Amino acid sequence: MPKQLYIKRYSTIIRRLQRSPANFKDLNFRLENESEVCDYDLSISQRSLQRDIIDIRKLFGIDIRNDKTRNVYYIVENDESDPTSIRLLESYEMMDALRTTKNYLPYVF
Numbered sequence: 609m610p611k612q613l614y615i616k617r618y619s620t621i622i623r624r625l626q627r628s629p630a631n632f633k634d635l636n637f638r639l640e641n642e643s644e645v646c647d648y649d650l651s652i653s654q655r656s657l658q659r660d661i662i663d664i665r666k667l668f669g670i671d672i673r674n675d676k677t678r679n680v681y682y683i684v685e686n687d688e689s690d691p692t693s694i695r696l697l698e699s700y701e702m703m704d705a706l707r708t709t710k711n712y713l714p715y716v717f
Contacts, residue, residue, distance in 0.1 A: 616646065618697075619697055619701055622668070622670060623701075625681060630680060631680050632657060635657065636652060657681075671683065
């Protein structure tokens with residue numbers, strides 16, 4: 609899988625959890641919906657999600673935890689998030705959005 613797809617998957621997971629806590633089924637549903645939009649397979653297994661959570665923590669400093677009593681994942685608010693990494697993620701999302709809407713590209717630039 610190209611690294612671009614990993615970043616897309618990480619971004620989708622982060623954005624979904626920023627709205628509210630979600631269980632694995634909700635996260636995978638969001639990834640499947642995003643797969644339809646971008647024509648890539650972003651769906652994952654439970655084990656892949658665990659690996660992605662570790663990678664997200666390493667790359668972006670965003671701590672995602674699992675509340676086992678409610679069976680949901682959530683983002684722990686902290687000041688350790690690397691602002692540069694967050695800005696890089698936002699820039700990637702903007703470029704990805706522009707790439708998927710090619711008709712608007714000349715007007716946005």
